Amino acid sequence: MKAIPGISRREALRLLGVVGAGSLLGAALPLKARSLGSARVVVVGGGFGGATAAKYLKRFAPSLDVTLVEPQRRFYTCPFTNLYLGGLRDFESLGHDYRQLTDHYGVTVVHERAEAVDTERKEIRLSGGAALSWDRLVLSPGIDFRWGELEGYDEAAAVKAPHAWKAGPQTMLLRRQLEAMPDGGTFILVAPDNPFRCPPGPYERVSMIAHYLRTEKPRSKILLLDAKDSFSKQGLFMEGWKENYGDLIEWVPRSSDGRVLRVDAGRLEVETEFGEIHRADVLNVVPPQKAGFIAERAGVADETGWVPVNPKTFESTRVPGIYVIGDATQAAPMPKSGFVANTQAKITARAIAADLAGKAPPDPKWANTCYSLIAPGWGITVAGVYDVHDGNLREVPDSGGVSPLGADRSFRAREATYAEAWYAGIAHDTWGTRPGA
Amino acid sequence: MKQILLTAGVLAVAALFAGVLVQSAPEPESGEVVLADRAAVIAQSCAACHGTEGRLVTAIPPIAGRPEAVLHAQLVAFKKDQMPGATVMPRLAKGFTDEELAALARYFSELPPE
Numbered sequence: 001m002k003a004i005p006g007i008s009r010r011e012a013l014r015l016l017g018v019v020g021a022g023s024l025l026g027a028a029l030p031l032k033a034r035s036l037g038s039a040r041v042v043v044v045g046g047g048f049g050g051a052t053a054a055k056y057l058k059r060f061a062p063s064l065d066v067t068l069v070e071p072q073r074r075f076y077t078c079p080f081t082n083l084y085l086g087g088l089r090d091f092e093s094l095g096h097d098y099r100q101l102t103d104h105y106g107v108t109v110v111h112e113r114a115e116a117v118d119t120e121r122k123e124i125r126l127s128g129g130a131a132l133s134w135d136r137l138v139l140s141p142g143i144d145f146r147w148g149e150l151e152g153y154d155e156a157a158a159v160k161a162p163h164a165w166k167a168g169p170q171t172m173l174l175r176r177q178l179e180a181m182p183d184g185g186t187f188i189l190v191a192p193d194n195p196f197r198c199p200p201g202p203y204e205r206v207s208m209i210a211h212y213l214r215t216e217k218p219r220s221k222i223l224l225l226d227a228k229d230s231f232s233k234q235g236l237f238m239e240g241w242k243e244n245y246g247d248l249i250e251w252v253p254r255s256s257d258g259r260v261l262r263v264d265a266g267r268l269e270v271e272t273e274f275g276e277i278h279r280a281d282v283l284n285v286v287p288p289q290k291a292g293f294i295a296e297r298a299g300v301a302d303e304t305g306w307v308p309v310n311p312k313t314f315e316s317t318r319v320p321g322i323y324v325i326g327d328a329t330q331a332a333p334m335p336k337s338g339f340v341a342n343t344q345a346k347i348t349a350r351a352i353a354a355d356l357a358g359k360a361p362p363d364p365k366w367a368n369t370c371y372s373l374i375a376p377g378w379g380i381t382v383a384g385v386y387d388v389h390d391g392n393l394r395e396v397p398d399s400g401g402v403s404p405l406g407a408d409r410s411f412r413a414r415e416a417t418y419a420e421a422w423y424a425g426i427a428h429d430t431w432g433t434r435p436g437a
Numbered sequence: 438m439k440q441i442l443l444t445a446g447v448l449a450v451a452a453l454f455a456g457v458l459v460q461s462a463p464e465p466e467s468g469e470v471v472l473a474d475r476a477a478v479i480a481q482s483c484a485a486c487h488g489t490e491g492r493l494v495t496a497i498p499p500i501a502g503r504p505e506a507v508l509h510a511q512l513v514a515f516k517k518d519q520m521p522g523a524t525v526m527p528r529l530a531k532g533f534t535d536e537e538l539a540a541l542a543r544y545f546s547e548l549p550p551e
């Protein structure tokens with residue numbers, strides 16, 4: 001068996017639940033340890049949920065055979081792409097590779113796409129044609145778009161009116177369009193109805209684009225057309241917009257005809273519910289979403305397009321032995337955030353390790369903090385702690401919540417500093433990236 | 438860096454010890470032990486800001502290997518809104534019971550620092 005550096009023996013035993021506070025447990029250990037040792041776990045998706053799950057499966061149960069399937073060799077995070085759009089961060093600083101997972105933690109990484117799941121034979125088929133068998137399967141495929149659900153908005157339209165809701169070429173396209181936009185132009189962002197990836201994301205995006213336009217193209221205007229009447233950290237965003245950008249950003253809620261029903265990407269026009277046509281110089285459409293396609297092919301998604309899970313373990317309620325984490329799941333009141341995907345991954349890795357060792361899963365608790373940057377030195381947060389109560393996920397009463405309204409500038413500046421530190425922390429915990437590396 | 442080697446031999450020895458301890462200890466799964474085990478699970482949430490094992494040094498301070506009493510006092514102060522200058526930690530600390538905060542303080546104090 002392999003030696004895993006970076007984990008003390010005591011900690012490994014403790015993580016396995018063998019060692020408690022100085023005591024040893026588990027008289028039947030050798031037998032269970034053997035069955036653990038021969039088990040194979042396949043993880044699909046090397047983003048926030050999947051990379052974390054693969055790493056922590058090896059941390060909790062070093063003898064497991066863990067294979068991570070992810071087509072990209074370098075993963076670019078959605079978090080902080082808004083800072084890139086605002087000119088505060090270069091794109092390469094958002095990229096992470098899988099070397100730490102393979103070299104340090106002993107995860108096998110296969111750079112292919114999972115195309116099909118055979119739940120009878122417990123096998124997935126890869127884009128290269130090979131099959132991988134599993135004792136437990138973890139899916140963290142993130143989101144896919146419901147192309148065409150918003151009339152006129154399909155993959156071809158996204159080349160003219162980017163979504164930039166998956167990090168990569170789309171994000172860079174949007175940045176180039178902003179750079180090419182004339183001073184005095186109009187930037188329009190179309191925000192979707194719930195549920196969608198990163199509830200504060202559209203509002204941080206217009207903040208960062210406001211920062212860019214205020215600095216580079218001060219006569220420009222921002223219109224945010226929203227399918228909702230309220231949004232995450234709304235009071236804090238409104239306060240921050242007014243303080244930093246005056247009336248540069250106009251938010252149009254659904255009740256004021258903010259809901260877009262049709263997109264004409266060729267003309268950069270959108271039509272709202274009551275027939276008003278808005279023309280943009282740069283048009284950013286965040287379309288309706290669903291779980292990544294492999295969830296549907298595995299039979300774990302339901303008619304909503306998202307995946308129902310057992311709240312304690314995140315095992316699929318439809319197919320035993322398949323665990324689903326991250327944006328793909330129905331996990332309200334937890335938001336679809338990278339932080340949540342990361343914490344879900346660890347609880348689920350622990351539940352899988354326990355299950356393979358013939359033990360009950362732990363009583364879980366998950367935490368989340370979503371930072372948003374409104375302007376340089378102006379950060380805000382929403383935080384939450386979640387548990388299972390009467391068989392349902394819930395936010396622990398009297399905990400969590402948003403930053404205080406009306407806080408002084410030093411409070412906002414501290415949260416902006418901590419936002420940068422959070423990014424370093426979660427990149428370290430997910431891919432093993434060292435700050436500055 | 439310490440290493441682990443989960444060989445069959447180590448497991449056999451561990452099992453032997455376990456057998457001995459189980460015999461001499463009447464209630465091996467005491468509430469305290471279960472809580473410590475749980476702390477090792479819920480503590481993993483902290484890593485999303487503080488880095489794996491709470492060891493990363495950034496503007497957010499590392500927590501691994503700090504004295505248990507200090508960590509515990511800080512967590513309690515966060516929970517009671519008695520920490521000047523705090524931002525998000527009071528809102529997070531309120532999501533954990535006093536026993537969980539104590540177990541978290543112990544968990545991180547026992548990890549090796551950076």
Ligand SMILES: Cc1cc2nc3c(=O)[nH]c(=O)nc-3n(C[C@H](O)[C@H](O)[C@H](O)COP(=O)(O)OP(=O)(O)OC[C@H]3O[C@@H](n4cnc5c(N)ncnc54)[C@H](O)[C@@H]3O)c2cc1C
Nearest residue numbers: 045047048049078079114142198326327336337338339341
């Ligand atoms: C603009 C924006 C800003 C954001 N800011 C924040 C923030 O500040 N904080 C925060 O916590 N969250 C933020 N988020 C949300 C965060 O990006 C997501 O919640 C997070 O990525 C979810 O993790 P995941 O593992 O579910 O999916 P992802 O991280 O998207 O990972 C999914 C991975 O699975 C792979 N994959 C998909 N299908 C297959 C397949 N069939 N086979 C193999 N691999 C596959 C994909 O290539 C991808 O790498 C932001 C999102 C956006 C859009």
